[in-house]
Amino acid sequence: MEEIASVETGLPPAPGAQRYLSLALANSSVALPGGHSVDLLGSPAAANEWLSERDLAPAGTDLREMCAGQLRVLREQVRALFASRAAGLPALPAAVSALNDALTRVPSAPLLHWDDTTGPYRAAPHPTTQVVEHALATLAADAADLLTGPDAERLTACGSSPCNRFLLRHGRRHWCSTRCGDRARAARAYTRRRAAD
Structure with missing residues (x-):
């Protein structure tokens, strides 16, 4: 599921991204060292x-x-909401509106269909225009569940610059990956050595 992100960014999925699709969405644009970035929704x-x-x-x-583009816009709104929650700041009203708009854009129940051979069945309509709307609604619902659920207290931004990923904190860990943790520890050690000199 997350192997593509791993290959393109060199990073494993951030803690919690396999459980919450909205966390994976927020982390689908990754800032890498050296001013590089990867956008898994870029085309x-x-x-x-x-x-x-x-x-x-x-x-x-x-x-x-x-x-x-609609998917990238929702990603930015979800990132804004996650950043507000992680920092303990009020959410931007536009981000809340965007999430609510995605939630209410599609029917909440599968529709009734009738096949002449097999009879009645229920399914969500999936013409191309509605595929994205259903995906956006699913991602928005997942983000709302994360922001209002018990894991919301664990939501944080990676503490290693320039990384811009979010994660669910485990204990004192504030990094999305071992690589980011190593980079943050190396930067602190370098700062201590310079201060000692």
Whole structure:
């Protein structure tokens, strides 16, 4: 599920990203050392791959740039909400509105369909335009659940610059990966050595 992120960024999934799709969404744009970055939603094909790996869209869905753009916009709003929660600051009203808009854009129940051969069944409609709306609603609901649930107290930003990922803190750990933790410890040791000299 998260192997693509691992290959492209060199980082394992942040703690909690396998449990919360919204955390994986927030971390789909990664700032790397040396001014580099990776955007796992940077193109319609990449966004489609990201969604299909998480069972949020059928494989081979022909997403357009507008749909990929909607996903990136939701990501930024989710990141803003996570940053507010992690810092203990009030949320931006626009971010709350964007999340609520995504939540209410699609029907909450699968619709009734009737096949002449097999009879009635319920399913969510999935023409290409609605695939993204259903994915956005699912991601928004996941973010709302994380922000209002018991794990919200553990939500934090990675404490290693320039990393911009979020994670669910375990104990005192404030880093999304061993690599970020090593980088932060090395920076502190360097600062102590310079101060001693």
